Amino acid sequence: MKIAIIGGGLAGLTAAAYLSKNPExxxxxxxxxxxxxxxxxxxxxxxxxxxxxxxxxxGFDRHTLQMMEQELQLHFDSKQVDKRKVVYAKNGVLTPAPLDFVNIMKTDVLTVKEKLRFVAEVAAVIGNVHHLKNYATLGEYLDQAHSSEDVKELWEHLVCSNFFITPEDARQVSGEVIAEYYHNLFLSNRPVNYIIGSWSTITNQLADKIRxxxxxxxxxxxxxxxxxxxxxxxxxxxxxREELIFDQVILAMPIQQAGKLLDSTPWADKLAAYNANSCTEVLVYDVGFNHVVARPFHYISDMDHKVFISDVSATDHTVAPAGGQLLQGIAYLNDTFEDEEQKKRYLDERLQQMEALFDTHYPGWREQAEVKRVSKKAMVSSIKNIHSNQLLPVQLPGTPLFFCGDxxxxxxxxxxxSFSSGRAAAQRILAERLQLHAVAQ
Ligand SMILES: Cc1cc2nc3c(=O)[nH]c(=O)nc-3n(C[C@H](O)[C@H](O)[C@H](O)COP(=O)(O)OP(=O)(O)OC[C@H]3O[C@@H](n4cnc5c(N)ncnc54)[C@H](O)[C@@H]3O)c2cc1C
Incomplete structure (x- = not known):
């Protein structure tokens, strides 16, 4: 069986690495x-x-990468972001982010009574009995929940930071999606990890296996x-090349790009519903220094402005020269604007809020920056996982096409x-092949 995989991102490389293991x-x-x-x-x-x-x-210990590590014999090291150095900023005050029981007890974003309430909510999510999963959206759940405004704000902020979206969008995420996501994350012993040496540690190994x-x-x-x-x-x-023949094709690219490629094919209509989906975009601000400018924490999330800064090099020292520091700022973005002028003003404002957060916690950073990269609009997820959007199936019904990607x-x-759908696309193609063999014999 001859297979074309279109797209060499995480999804396409994953699908190819799995498929190439099969000698047929x-x-x-x-x-x-x-x-x-x-x-x-x-x-x-x-x-x-x-x-x-x-x-x-x-949720590293419950992540698809764990399966891939074994099934594809990948070798990589990862390191947990130090939970004691993860802080939230609210009304200008820094406080531990309530990410585990120790930090929940220490944080100032909740009162003692609210802490007990939140711990009970976490336990319900872990036990899979939280009512949230029965609500169409987080917003609907929060509107009816009897929790305090601070607990509601915390839920909203957690979803903003894990899904890289604004509070308005966080309220549009399905209750079921959130309940399942946090069931995994709260059960994880390794909630936030970095791959040492960045994603290339993984993409290089996948590419080597294929090559x-x-x-x-x-x-x-x-x-x-x-x-x-x-x-x-x-x-x-x-x-x-003019005409290359394949038995199977996997489109491993964002729907926006797949839609263009398939525009003049008979399957264009089947994709129309997915083309209308919105994506998740953020503003990214990377700054590198030849020395450590300041290291008050390893991650700070500004609850008031929905902006965060990660001290990437505090967890993964390989990303900066010896003794250096690499920071990455991210701001979640709205995507509805009246016109281009309003959009431009909004993006400039977000950039200023980001720089203000750097000014507060990394004084002198502007003069000392060795490397700087700003992207005002980077696509984090090609389909924003909100209630009104529809994720693309790995196998599109009524077509011979397979898809994978975020x-x-x-x-x-x-x-x-991207990893889990790439793995699933490969497994489905192989399963179909085995079925055909069984029928032929
Ligand atoms: C700023 C930022 C921060 C992020 N932070 C995180 C994070 O902390 N944790 C996390 O899990 N994820 C994060 N993500 C998301 C993650 O990077 C993506 O989900 C993932 O990389 C998507 O991989 P993919 O293979 O699905 O798609 P892509 O990476 O988009 O790969 C698609 C590939 O297809 C190629 N292609 C398209 N059209 C064609 C064509 N016609 N012919 C040939 N090739 C084609 C493209 O060039 C591309 O290489 C972040 C993303 C951004 C931008």
Whole structure:
């Protein structure tokens, strides 16, 4: 079976690594950029290792990466972000983020009575009996819950930070999605981890597995430009080749890009509903220093402005030159604007709020910055997982197409959904193949 995987990000590389293990498969991963990794691309600048996007692996001991580590024999180290150095800022005051029982007891964002209430809520989520899962959205649950405003704000803020969205969007996330997500996270002994050496530690190993398999190859700088389906076979036209024939295709890219590629095919109608989905975007601000400017904490989340700063190098020392420091700021973004002018003003304002947070906690950072990268709009998740959006199935009914990526149905959020849907797409294709064999025999 000859398989084309279009997209060399986390999802496409995962699907290819699993498929290439089966001796009955051969295939090609097509990636339009010169490098692999997609939005988890890692690059070096003046001795700093910068991630284009993702850093954190949430609920590491219950994450799809754990299965991949065993099933694909991946080797990587990870390190837990020090929970005692994770703080929330509210009304200008810093207090421990209530992420575990010790911090819940220490935090100032809740009163003693509220702490007891919140602990009971956490226990209910862990026990899978929290009412939240029965509500269409977090907003509907919060409107009817008898908790105090502070507990409600805390729920909202947790969802903002784990889903990288604004409070308005947090209220639109389905209760079931949140209950399942926090069931995993609260049960985890390793809630926030970094992969030492960044995502490239994983993407390089996945790519090596594919390249070292003589039946598979990776074609970078080769965008797929058109797909045709004739007599049960796919014909692909790429930037450099006219007609390549495959038995199966996996589209491992954001729906926005898949929609364009499939625009003039008979399947365009089936994708229309998913094309209308909104995505999650954030403002990213990376700053690297040749020495440690200040290290009051390892993560600070500003509850008032929905902006956070991670001291990435405090957890993963490999990302900065010896003795140096790498900070990453992220601001969650609204996506509804009256016009371009309003949008521009909003983004400028978010940039200023971000810089103000750096000013408060890293005095002198502007003069001492060695490396700086600002992206005013980076796509975190290709389909925002809110109630009114619909994640794309891994196998689109009524078509011969498979999909994977962070906009697909799968376990977890963000990068975990890319990994879990990539693994699922590979497993389904192999299962179908086995079924065909059984019928033929
Ligand atoms: C700022 C930021 C912070 C983030 N933080 C986190 C975090 O802390 N934790 C976490 O888990 N996740 C995080 N994420 C999300 C994570 O990076 C993404 O979910 C993940 O990288 C998406 O991978 P993917 O393979 O699904 O898609 P992509 O990375 O988008 O890969 C798709 C690939 O397809 C290629 N492609 C598209 N069209 C074609 C074509 N026609 N032909 C050939 N190739 C094509 C693209 O070039 C791309 O390489 C963050 C993202 C950002 C931007």
């Amino acid at each position: 498969t051969e295939g090609t991963v097509f990636e339009r950029s010169p490098q692999l990794g997609g939005r988890a691309f890692t690059y070096e600048k003046s001795g700093f290792t910068l991630n284009f996007g993702a850093h954190a692996v949430y 070292n398999n003589r039946r598979w190859d990776i074609a970078v700088k080769e965008a797929v430009e058109a797909i045709d389906y004739v007599d049960g076979q796919f014909r692909l036209k790429t930037k450099t 906009g697909c149905e799968g376990k977890g959020e963000l990068a975990e959904r």
